[in-house]
Amino acid sequence: MPCFISPDGISDLDDNLYAPGNKYSSTDRDNANGVLFSFPVERGPKFSSFWDKYHAKFPNQTEVGHYGTLFADCYLALARGILKVAGAQGADVVTKRSYAAGTSLKDFLEPFDGVSGRVEFDSSGDRIAEMNMYNIYNGKANAVYTFPLGATTLTATSTPVKFYSGSSTPPSDRPAYLIAYVTYTSVGGIVVAAVNGLLILLVIATTLYLFRERNHASVKQMSWPFLVQISVGVVMTLGTIFLWIGVPTKFTCNLQSWLFGLSLEITLSAVAAKAFRIWKVFDNKALLRLRNLSNARLFAGCGAIVGVQALIQLIWTLLAPLEPQIVASPSSIAYKCASKDATIDTVFRTISIVYNTLLLAAVLFLAYKTRRAFSQYRESKFIAYTTQNIFLCGIIVTPLLYVPTDSWALGAFYVRTCIIMYSCVFSFGALVGRIALVPFLAHRKAAETGVRMVFEGMSSTDGTSSAEQMVGKPTTLQGKYPVKIANKLFETWKLHRLTLFALEGFLGLSRLTTSTEQGKLFKLRAVTFDPDPATPLCLELRADSTSYLVQFSTDEDKQTWIRALPLQRLLARRRAILLAPPARCHPAPAITASQLMSQTSRLLGHTEHEMTLSAIAPGAAVGVGGGGPASAAVPPVMSPGTTPAGMGASAGGPNGPGQATGHPSAGQWGKIGDIVPSLK
Incomplete structure (x- = not known):
């Protein structure tokens, strides 16, 4: 339906809305409050004499309607123009409309003082009039501004303007945009920054605690320097979230790309270095090769891994630097970091993702290879959980790097932020936090005499017994x-x-x-x-x-x-070994307990002494009696890295037989025949 946007359609709006028997509702009248429209001034110095003549002719009229004085001046201008041309070119020219060549509006129009005020025309023949700005409120149109001839600004009258709200404060000239990005002053920004800051403080505090407990066995076995490297990587990843808040700049756009890319390599390379060393230690047949597994060499390997990512980032930044771009919709406004060369940006983004995926696969392979290491060194299941967690988080976050999120930029921010926070908390807890719990719980339980366990369907002590x-x-x-x-x-x-x-x-x-x-x-x-x-x-x-x-x-x-x-x-x-048949069709040689004792003593690396072994009873141990060299530990027949407590051998000096530290009394010792009587 037609919509009037000029004063013609609304100059009498106040009269129509409140006219008797009108069809408008109170809502319609309320919606008209605050309307502003401009209209020429209708009353000049000659209006008084005009009104007397008009009222005498139409005594029932209480006022001149809109456009009345303007129409009067229009007729006066027309009459004055005809008289002007007739006076200049003759009345016959006007009646015959045979105007002289070159006749124009300038020959017809002339300024004069009319009923509505001073009447002047521009070069196009349009009137230059004094204007008023009217404000409709509660059914009345009041002049609130004037625009005199020759003026360039509005002049306020004594009547203040009222907008729809009833206030005189000008509202926005356009609907407010939804701010589709997080700022440090918004509730979401404050919550995200606070939670992220607390997580960073927790990582730093845990790392400092591990530094204090760095001589604890559990911390030593997990390689304290690489725990610090993992913590640094996690802090860098969390620090990237701060760069996502607020209006980005060209510097912050590229910095967040660098921080996020390098932090992942720093974390994963540390995990790979630890797992690689454990793998080589437990799967190495030549101990001389272990000299290549020093911290310095492993850190150099970590540096090489991070260096590859840094090279990718450098070329990426030089060829397709990221810049902030406004993302505006009819109802919202947001920002994103994007490159002007979308093709190069996509290529290097893909290269970086592939490189990190390969590194993740390498870490998972090392976790698999170290799955049989002993518990104080084994991290395979925690590394596997971490890589699985990072991979699943990557499945969610990676599409956000390729699919446009302009229509839900705010939601994409919260999804990306929550996923990254979760991944950091899980990874740090699995790789570092759990290690800090070991000395912490050990200190708490130092004064306790035992540990209570809850079993299925029974109390913590039901049915248990000692050896x-x-x-x-x-x-x-x-x-x-x-x-x-x-x-x-x-x-x-x-x-x-x-x-x-x-x-x-x-x-x-x-x-x-x-x-x-x-x-x-x-x-x-x-x-x-x-x-x-x-x-x-x-x-x-x-x-x-x-x-x-x-x-x-x-x-x-x-x-x-x-x-x-x-x-x-x-x-x-x-x-x-001793009882295995040496060859087919030949009977196995008989072996006595003394022969087994001799073979066992040589296996343990001792000279031929009287070898006494404990009967299988609580507190059993190994000992060597008689004179001989000083005490020596028995080498364990176990996987590398374990140290069985309580297993040792001692040789007595001139004063008599020796006894291993922590072993039972001599009354509990017996010869090997007590253990293997069938071999006598």
Whole structure:
């Protein structure tokens, strides 16, 4: 429908809205409040005499309607023009309309003082009139501004203007845009900045705590310098979020690209360096090669990884630098960082993503290769969880780098921010935070005598027992303990029976329930163990690529098993070698207990002394009697990096037989025949 935008359509709006019997509602009249329109001044010095004549002719009229005086002056201008041309060229010329060549409006129009005021014309014949600005409010049109002839600005009258709200303060001349980006003064910006700042402070505080506890065994084993490098990478990633807040500049656009790209390499290269060293240590057949695994060499490798990303970023910045761009829609305004050369920008963005994906795959490969390292060094499952987490977060964030988000820029910001924060918290917690918990919990539990565990369907002490000999079988050691699989994330503690069959060369682990007992038997020579894992009062057994954590109620009970297991593994392995048939169709040579003792002593690296071994009983250990060299530790037959406590050998001096530190009294010692009577 037609819409009047000139004064013609609204100059009598106030009269129409409030006329008797009108069709307009109160809402319509309310919507007219605050309307401003301009209109020529209708009353000049001669209006008074004009009104007297008009009122005498039309006594029922109380006022002259709009345009009345303007029409009067229009007729006066027309009459004055005809008289002017007739006076100049003759009346016949006018009646015959045979004007002289070159006749124009200048020959027709002339200024004069009319009813509406001074009447003047421009070169085009349009009137130059004094104007008033009227304001409609509550059904009345009041002149609030004047625009005199020759003026360049409005002059306010004594009547103030009222806008729709009733205020005289001018409203915005356009609808307010939705600010589709986060600022430091907005609620979202304040919350994001506060949470991000707290996370950075938490990372820094945890790193400082690890520095204080850097001599703790768990921190040493996890390579303190590389923990710091991971923390630096996480702080850099979180710092990138601050650059996403507010109006970007060319500097901040490129800085956030650099920070985010390099921070990921710094973090992943540190994880790769740690895993690479553990892999080489545990999978290395020539110890001389370990000299290449120093911190300096590994840091150089990290620098090379970061350097490749820095080179990509440098070329990217030189060829297609990022610049801030306004993203405006009919209802919102936002900013984004984009390059003028979209093709080059996409190419280098893709190269960077591919490079980081390859690095992530390499870290995952190293995690797989170190999955069998002992617990104080093994990080494979945490590295795997971290890489999986980063990969899944990348699946969500990466499309935002390619798909236009102009229509939901604010939502894209919050999605990207939350994903990055989550990824940083998860990665730092899995790679660094959990390590800080070990000395922290150790200090808290220093005064405690035991550790309580909650089992399924029973109390923390139901059914447990310490190591004891099985009745009628002095070579068998058993006990009931809470056990859980260490290399499964959501595994719980369950009650098991742990049995050492010394004579048979097996270690049994069976699950105890209310009605059944089922489990596994492992060959002793295939079992390795870690005497000091991260969990307090625990022993870690490893067999068939599975780690089992065994929880003891006292340290004395734990030491009993630590002293028993290495010796029986050694004897089982040596016995398997000695009893193996040397050739087909030839009977196996008989072997006596003394021969086994001699072979065992040579395996342990000692001279031929009287070799006494403990019977399988609580507190059993290894010792060498008689005169001989000074005490020496027995080399463990285990995976590299483990140090079984309580296993040692001692040689007596001139004053008599020696005794290993922490070993039981001599009354508990017996000859090897007590353990393997069938070999006599």
